[in-house]
Amino acid sequence: MMKPVRSILAILALGGLVAACQGQMPKTESKRDMLADSGFKVVSLKTPGQAASFKKLPPHKLVRKTWQGKPVWVYADPTMCGCLYMGTQDNYNAYIKEASKQMMATAMRANFADDPYSPSSMDATVDNDWDWGEWGNPGYYGLPY
Structure with a gap:
């Protein structure tokens, strides 16, 4: 009985984490910049x-x-700079860490791009012309306006 509850909580926690991260646009760098x-x-x-x-x-x-x-x-770059990038094991580890973060961010964006329930796929544009009509004051609903 506890396993389904744990699974649901884990999924909700993961969903919350993904939603929180979606607001931050990761910087996209080229391999050379990351090196x-x-x-x-x-x-x-x-x-x-x-x-x-x-x-x-x-x-x-x-x-x-x-x-x-x-x-x-x-890392030999014959096309852009005609140069060689050289680094230590620590430099390599730092590069792999950053490259992994970028790959994960790209994969997450791709996964949720077509999901209508994903917070990242919802339109976040500002619409100041919307008629509040029956909705009244947003402060009534606990929003800080």
Whole structure:
């Protein structure tokens, strides 16, 4: 008997959390911006050897390399800046955390976009011309007006 009640409460709590988060528009950043914000350093190609090594990396993918026994993450961007982003494991972890938040926010918006009962799909435009008529004063209903 307690399991259905717990399930209902869990669903209501999750719904409330989703509704609370819908009012906040997450900032959308490019992968390059998120890499830089996570502490990755932008490295320009200065020598023919660097350019040759750069061309061997898969474009637009984070790749784990090892330097002096420690992981180093690199991201080759041949199209926008023709540069390499380089970061530590901590930088990578920070990037993954931010990227995960953005993916979740995008998935939540997509999930509720067509749901007529979702608070995010309701029209939030201001309509000052509405005739209150029979509704009277919104303060009567406990609204702070």
